[in-house]
Amino acid sequence: MSRRLATTLAGLAGVAAVAVALEATIRAGWISPLIIAPPSSLARAFAKLWGEGFVLQPFALTIGQAFAATAAAALVGIPWGFWLWRRPELGRAYEPWIGAAFAAPTILLFPLFLVIFGRGYATTIFVGFLAAVIPVVLKTREAFLGVPRVLLAVGRSFHLSEAALVRRIAFPAAVPAIFTGLRLGLIYALVNIIGMEFLIDFGGLGRIVSEMYFRYEIPAMYAAILLIVAVSWLFLAALARLETWLRPR
Amino acid sequence: MAETTLTPLSRGVAAGGGVSSLRIRAVTLVAILAAWELLARSGLLYEDVVPPLEKVAVAFVHLILSAETYRHLGVTAWEVLTGFAIGFAAGVAFGVPVGARRFFGAAVQPYVDGFATAPKIIFLPIVMLAFGTGIGSKVALAALSAFFPVAINTAAGVRQLDPVFVRVGRSFRLTPLQMMFRIYLPAMRRSLVTSMRLGFGLAVIGCLLAEIKFSNAGLGHLAIEHYNNFRVPDLYAVLILVFVLAVGANTLMARLMPRH
Amino acid sequence: MITDSADLAVANGILGVIGAISKGAPLKIVSAQMTGAADMFWYVKADSPVKSMKDMEGRTMGYSRPGSSTNLVALALSDHFRVKPKLVSTGGIPDTRTQVMSGQIEAGWSVPHFNFDLVSEGKIRIIARGTDVPSLNDQTVRVNVAGAKFLTGRRDVARRFMKAYHDSIEWVYANPEKAVAFYAAFNKVTPAIAKQTYESFPKAAVAPWPVKGLKANLAEALEHKQLEKAMPEADAQKVLFDFVYQAQ
Numbered sequence: 001m002s003r004r005l006a007t008t009l010a011g012l013a014g015v016a017a018v019a020v021a022l023e024a025t026i027r028a029g030w031i032s033p034l035i036i037a038p039p040s041s042l043a044r045a046f047a048k049l050w051g052e053g054f055v056l057q058p059f060a061l062t063i064g065q066a067f068a069a070t071a072a073a074a075l076v077g078i079p080w081g082f083w084l085w086r087r088p089e090l091g092r093a094y095e096p097w098i099g100a101a102f103a104a105p106t107i108l109l110f111p112l113f114l115v116i117f118g119r120g121y122a123t124t125i126f127v128g129f130l131a132a133v134i135p136v137v138l139k140t141r142e143a144f145l146g147v148p149r150v151l152l153a154v155g156r157s158f159h160l161s162e163a164a165l166v167r168r169i170a171f172p173a174a175v176p177a178i179f180t181g182l183r184l185g186l187i188y189a190l191v192n193i194i195g196m197e198f199l200i201d202f203g204g205l206g207r208i209v210s211e212m213y214f215r216y217e218i219p220a221m222y223a224a225i226l227l228i229v230a231v232s233w234l235f236l237a238a239l240a241r242l243e244t245w246l247r248p249r
Numbered sequence: 250m251a252e253t254t255l256t257p258l259s260r261g262v263a264a265g266g267g268v269s270s271l272r273i274r275a276v277t278l279v280a281i282l283a284a285w286e287l288l289a290r291s292g293l294l295y296e297d298v299v300p301p302l303e304k305v306a307v308a309f310v311h312l313i314l315s316a317e318t319y320r321h322l323g324v325t326a327w328e329v330l331t332g333f334a335i336g337f338a339a340g341v342a343f344g345v346p347v348g349a350r351r352f353f354g355a356a357v358q359p360y361v362d363g364f365a366t367a368p369k370i371i372f373l374p375i376v377m378l379a380f381g382t383g384i385g386s387k388v389a390l391a392a393l394s395a396f397f398p399v400a401i402n403t404a405a406g407v408r409q410l411d412p413v414f415v416r417v418g419r420s421f422r423l424t425p426l427q428m429m430f431r432i433y434l435p436a437m438r439r440s441l442v443t444s445m446r447l448g449f450g451l452a453v454i455g456c457l458l459a460e461i462k463f464s465n466a467g468l469g470h471l472a473i474e475h476y477n478n479f480r481v482p483d484l485y486a487v488l489i490l491v492f493v494l495a496v497g498a499n500t501l502m503a504r505l506m507p508r509h
Numbered sequence: 510m511i512t513d514s515a516d517l518a519v520a521n522g523i524l525g526v527i528g529a530i531s532k533g534a535p536l537k538i539v540s541a542q543m544t545g546a547a548d549m550f551w552y553v554k555a556d557s558p559v560k561s562m563k564d565m566e567g568r569t570m571g572y573s574r575p576g577s578s579t580n581l582v583a584l585a586l587s588d589h590f591r592v593k594p595k596l597v598s599t600g601g602i603p604d605t606r607t608q609v610m611s612g613q614i615e616a617g618w619s620v621p622h623f624n625f626d627l628v629s630e631g632k633i634r635i636i637a638r639g640t641d642v643p644s645l646n647d648q649t650v651r652v653n654v655a656g657a658k659f660l661t662g663r664r665d666v667a668r669r670f671m672k673a674y675h676d677s678i679e680w681v682y683a684n685p686e687k688a689v690a691f692y693a694a695f696n697k698v699t700p701a702i703a704k705q706t707y708e709s710f711p712k713a714a715v716a717p718w719p720v721k722g723l724k725a726n727l728a729e730a731l732e733h734k735q736l737e738k739a740m741p742e743a744d745a746q747k748v749l750f751d752f753v754y755q756a757q
Contacts, residue, residue, distance in 0.1 A: 003355075006352075011360060014360075034534065035375075089270070093269070093274050094277075100496060104495065105491075109492070111473065114476070115484065116299065118607040118611055119599065120608075194371065198371050199370065215528060222375070228367050229363045232363055478623075479603055
């Protein structure tokens, strides 16, 4: 058995063991089923969610918003990161700000965006955009900074114009790292958007969790939460896989 | 076109730059504030949703001078610190075996990644069902938020440990607990510090979002109260305070605990 | 209350409560909180061409969440005035206000004292009220609930609380000036707004008993999926209620 298969099976066995233990404790009455839904109720709850249209359409909505936010972040962030490299004095000046923005809790400002944009896609996508644009800017600048001097020297020795140097040498060399920035941006956008959907009861997957809680449908709520966890993992894994595929080492 | 040649950033320039960097930042800041004021007074947006700077400043001063603010700040601070402490301890305790035992680590990795990536705020209903609507649920959410980055970072740190250390520990036949405290943790100082900063930041976010969604005390609650009553300048003031405190705490941690 | 962090909760939408109890939540309804929709109102921006519900044909009209009391009242208003506005879920009062003021929707919902400041500043106009539909006055929309543990374990306290609740309501309507002043101070609003708020709540609307319109509420709860299957009225009487104190 390959190691990969062995660890996957072991992981699944672990999850199954936890589920069985939970089921037993709930049935024994030690944990209230009103607090933790018995694992046996999850399949039916998920089917119910599916039947009511609370899976596919919200999924599409959430993913759609994440892509929209990341596209916006790319449109704004890549030129911005490029410009910060092109003008090193600006790059140096704004470096501490961008670093701080990366660590800053931007999602906490969402009540302000609610007030300005209202309770709608504008707010959720804007928060996703903010979360994504910072890593895109950072990574884009890093990408250009990381272009080996040798390559640029070769270009100059061929008397390439500035514009041609960028187009033919710097940019292609920077693309892999820019892609890393986009990948990070997409994940941050997705996560922040789901969080926002939950907080303002609007949109796709995050809203479903909130709505199930308000409807007091606890198994459905757990099903929705686990769905989000699964979607998060899938996205992370898929993007990582995509990146390795695009840059064979 | 520009005379700037395409040279990579000179390594000799200190991060943050010199006087010209300061000037650039100052000019940018002034430009941003001016643009704000223009937008506020332009009438493009309705009803003071972007209030003139003066109103925000006045609201901020009221906030700082009000005793109620500090009561809420105290609640939030308590929730964050307690939650972070719990999450950090649990994260390290879980992260070490994940890093040290290859098979176990590989088996649980996807589940840890999945839960780590998902926004922790969606676990708020679970935490509220279990701990009620009071401080307990906020502490729990802060702990949950801190747990994952700490666990992942700790595991990574353990994996990068020089195997010699582990062999030395084993040769002395140390118990797992002794291994933890005498071998792993001391050798992983740097990654522990990173964990702490990451975990603390996320604990702050988790706690405040939980307060915003459901609570009756704390800075997050104060913010949403102003929102509900459409006291917009006060809302801006509270969020500015939160932001300043969060960034300040992070900067403080960066200064006190440098990477090396 | 499910986690014992609160013994008693006021002002819960009755549909949600019916749903929760049907799913096993350990709660009981101890009294009505609001019967009819006298407090609800819809407003438009001052410069809107809409003067009343009759002008709302095809225009956007907000309510909080699907299945909520605002949803029901919006539908009732539409039926009563024989218009078909475009009903839109706009969330809470501040979210709704933003959407009206920024032009995203035409008419938004509210309850006192919220948005009364905008009314007195002339920035918005009220175009419809819950009282415009007389049939709504016979349906209880919000109730007070208590935890089952609280009702059995500390029944005397529950009884005394409900007596205090009842007596407080009696006091408010017997001493309007003092009540208004107290409300103004507590909610940090002007006395004028507090007085308007008082006038929006007729005494009959906040009477703790009886809980009216059970049949209609059960039907609506089923329609909006709070109830998974129909609950007969007789069962409901037993399962939902525990009037630990009832004034004569």
